[in-house]
Amino acid sequence: MQLHLIENPGKRYVIHIPDGFLNVATVATTCVVSAGGVGNAVRLANKKLREKHVPMMGVLAAFIFAAQMLNFPIAGGTSGHLIGAALAAILLGPWAAVLIMSCVLIAQCLIFQDGGLLALGANIFNMGIVASFSGYYLYRLATSFLGSSRRGKLIGGFVSAWGSVLLASIVCAIELTVSGASPIMVVLPAMAGIHALIGIGEGLITAAVISLVLATRADLLELQKI
Amino acid sequence: MKHSFIDRYSDQDSLIHRLDPRTKFITTLAFILMVTITPVIEWQVFALYLFLIATLILLSKVPILYILQRSLVILPFVALIAISIPFFKEGEVAGSYNIWLWEVSVTYSGLQAFTNILAKAWLSILSLTLLVSTTKMTNLLNGLERLHMPRVMVMILSFMYRYIFVLIDEVMRMKQARDSRNFGGKRLWQIRTIGNMIGTLFIRSYERGERVYAAMLSRGFNGQTRTLDRLNFRPADIYFGISFGLFLILASMINLLY
Numbered sequence: 001m002q003l004h005l006i007e008n009p010g011k012r013y014v015i016h017i018p019d020g021f022l023n024v025a026t027v028a029t030t031c032v033v034s035a036g037g038v039g040n041a042v043r044l045a046n047k048k049l050r051e052k053h054v055p056m057m058g059v060l061a062a063f064i065f066a067a068q069m070l071n072f073p074i075a076g077g078t079s080g081h082l083i084g085a086a087l088a089a090i091l092l093g094p095w096a097a098v099l100i101m102s103c104v105l106i107a108q109c110l111i112f113q114d115g116g117l118l119a120l121g122a123n124i125f126n127m128g129i130v131a132s133f134s135g136y137y138l139y140r141l142a143t144s145f146l147g148s149s150r151r152g153k154l155i156g157g158f159v160s161a162w163g164s165v166l167l168a169s170i171v172c173a174i175e176l177t178v179s180g181a182s183p184i185m186v187v188l189p190a191m192a193g194i195h196a197l198i199g200i201g202e203g204l205i206t207a208a209v210i211s212l213v214l215a216t217r218a219d220l221l222e223l224q225k226i
Numbered sequence: 227m228k229h230s231f232i233d234r235y236s237d238q239d240s241l242i243h244r245l246d247p248r249t250k251f252i253t254t255l256a257f258i259l260m261v262t263i264t265p266v267i268e269w270q271v272f273a274l275y276l277f278l279i280a281t282l283i284l285l286s287k288v289p290i291l292y293i294l295q296r297s298l299v300i301l302p303f304v305a306l307i308a309i310s311i312p313f314f315k316e317g318e319v320a321g322s323y324n325i326w327l328w329e330v331s332v333t334y335s336g337l338q339a340f341t342n343i344l345a346k347a348w349l350s351i352l353s354l355t356l357l358v359s360t361t362k363m364t365n366l367l368n369g370l371e372r373l374h375m376p377r378v379m380v381m382i383l384s385f386m387y388r389y390i391f392v393l394i395d396e397v398m399r400m401k402q403a404r405d406s407r408n409f410g411g412k413r414l415w416q417i418r419t420i421g422n423m424i425g426t427l428f429i430r431s432y433e434r435g436e437r438v439y440a441a442m443l444s445r446g447f448n449g450q451t452r453t454l455d456r457l458n459f460r461p462a463d464i465y466f467g468i469s470f471g472l473f474l475i476l477a478s479m480i481n482l483l484y
Contacts, residue, residue: 017303018299018300018303018347018350018351019258019261019262019346019347019350019351019354020261020262020300020343020344020345020346020347020348020349020350020351021303021307021343021346021347022262023262024262024263027262038376038379039376042376042378042379045378046378054378054381054382054385055385055435055438055439055442056432056435056436056439057382057385058381058382058383058384058385058386058388058389058435059385059386059389059393059431059432059434059435059438060428060431060432060435061382061383061385061386062385062386062388062389062390062392062393062431063393063427063428063431063432065386065390065393066390066393066394066396066397066427066431067397067424067427067428069394069397070397070401070420070423070424082424091428099378099379099382100382102379103379103382103383103386104386106379106383107383107386107387107390109354110358110363110366111233111358111363112299113296113297113299113351113354113355113358114299116258116347116350116351116354117254117255117258117350117354118255118258118259118262118350176306176307180339181307181310181339181343182306182307182310182313183310183313185313186309186310186313187306187310190306190309191306201417204414204417204418204421205417205420205421205424206421207421208417208418208420208421208422208424208425209421209422209424209425209428210425211421211425212421212422212425212426212429213425213428213429216425216429217429217432220428220429220432
C-alpha cells in the first residue's frame with residue numbers, strides 16, 4: 001500500500017540527479033561550491049549553536065525526510081512530495097537549512113539511491129544551497145512587503161516555497177545542459193514546467209504548516225536563525 | 227515498525243559485507259569517478275566495468291533482481307534525456323520519421339550521447355546500490371567520520387538514522403488515521419490535510435528533539451559519541467582495494483592495447 005508508494009521510484013518526481021548525467025567539470029565545480037557552502041554551515045553551527053542543537057537538528061532532518069514521504073496529487077495522476085528546503089529555512093534560517101538539507105540528501109542517496117554519490121555536490125547545491133537561500137530571502141521579502149501578519153506569513157510561505165522549487169529546478173536544468181546531457185530548449189521548459197506545478201503543492205503545504213504552527217506553537221516560528 | 231525498505235540485505239554475511247566500510251566507500255567513489263571520466267566511444271571499457279560490478283554483486287549474495295529493481299530509480303531522468311535526442315542537430319542522420327506534423331530526425335551524435343549517459347548512469351547506480359546493500363548504515367557513518375566528514379554532520383546523520391524509523395511510524399499512523407476517516411474530496415482540501423499532518427509532525431518532532439536532548443544530558447552527554455564497533459582494515463581490505471584499483475586502471479587503458 002503506502003509502503004509501495006515509498007519504494008516505487010517512479011513516484012518520486014523530485015530533482016535528484018543520478019550519477020552519470022553530469023560531466024566531470026560540472027561535478028567538480030558543484031562539489032567544490034557545495035563543500036564550501038556546507039563547510040561554512042558547519043562552522044556557523046559550531047559557533048552559534050551549542051551541543052543542544054545537534055540532536056534537535058538530527059530529529060528535524062528526520063522530520064524533513066519523513067515529511068517527504070507524504071505524496072500529494074498534482075495534475076494527471078502524477079504526484080509530488082515536499083522538498084522542504086524553504087520550510088526548513090523559514091523555521092531555522094538558511095544556513096541551518098543548508099546543513100539539514102545536506103544531511104537529508106546524503107541519507108536519500110545512501111538509503112534510496114535517490115540522487116548519485118558524485119552528483120551529491122550538484123544536488124546539495126540545487127536543493128540545499130539554492131533552495132534554502134532563495135526560500136529564506138523570498139520569505140523575508142514577502143513578509144517585509146505584506147507585514148508579518150498571519151496573512152503575510154502564509155503568503156510569504158507559499159511564495160518562498162514555490163520560488164525555491166522553481167529556482168532549484170532551473171539550476172538543475174542548467175547543470176544538465178552544461179554537461180551536454182540535454183539541450184537547454186528541451187530541458188529547461190520540461191524541468192521548469194513540471195516544477196512550477198509541483199511548486200504549487202509545495203507552496204500550499206508550506207503555508208498550511210506555517211498556519212498550523214502559528215495556531216498551536218507560534219514560538220517555534222521565532223527560533224534563533226542561523 | 228514498517229521500515230524493511232531501509233538498508234535491506236545489509237545485515238547479511240558475505241565476502242563483500244565483511245569488508246571495512248571505508249574500503250567499500252572509497253572503491254565505490256573511485257568506480258563512479260572512473261565511469262564518469264570514461265570518454266563517450268569506449269564501449270569495451272563499459273563492458274569491463276559491468277563485468278566487474280556483476281562479479282561483485284554475485285559475490286555479495288544480494289539478490290540480483292533486487293539490485294536491478296533498485297536501479298530503476300534513474301528512469302525519470304533517462305526519460306528526460308530521451309526526449310531530447312531529436313534535438314541534437316549536428317552529425318549524420320541515423321533515421322528520420324514523420325510523426326503527424328513533425329519531421330523528427332535522429333542523429334548518430336544524439337543517440338551516442340544518450341547511450342553514453344545511460345551506460346554511465348546505470349553502472350553508477352549499480353555500484354551505489356551494491357555499497358548500501360552490503361554496508362550497515364551505522365558502520366558506513368562510522369567510516370565516513372574516520373574519513374573526516376565534519377563531526378556535526380555525522381552526528382546529525384546518525385540521529386537522523388535513528389529517528390527516521392520512529393518518525394516513519396508516526397507518519398504511517400497519521401496516514402492510517404487520515405485514511406480511516408475517508409480521505410478524499412477536493413485537491414485543495416487534500417493538500418490542506420497533508421499540510422496539517424506535516425505541521426503536526428514538525429511540532430511533535432521538535433518536542434521529541436527537546437526530550438531526547440534532556441534524556442541524553444541526564445545520562446552524561448557531553449558532545450562526544452562512543453561506539454563499540456572498532457573499524458579495522460584487515461588484509462582482505464588491502465587485497466580488495468589493490469585489485470579493484472588495478473582492474474579499474476587496466477580497464478580504462480584497454481583501448482591503448484589495441
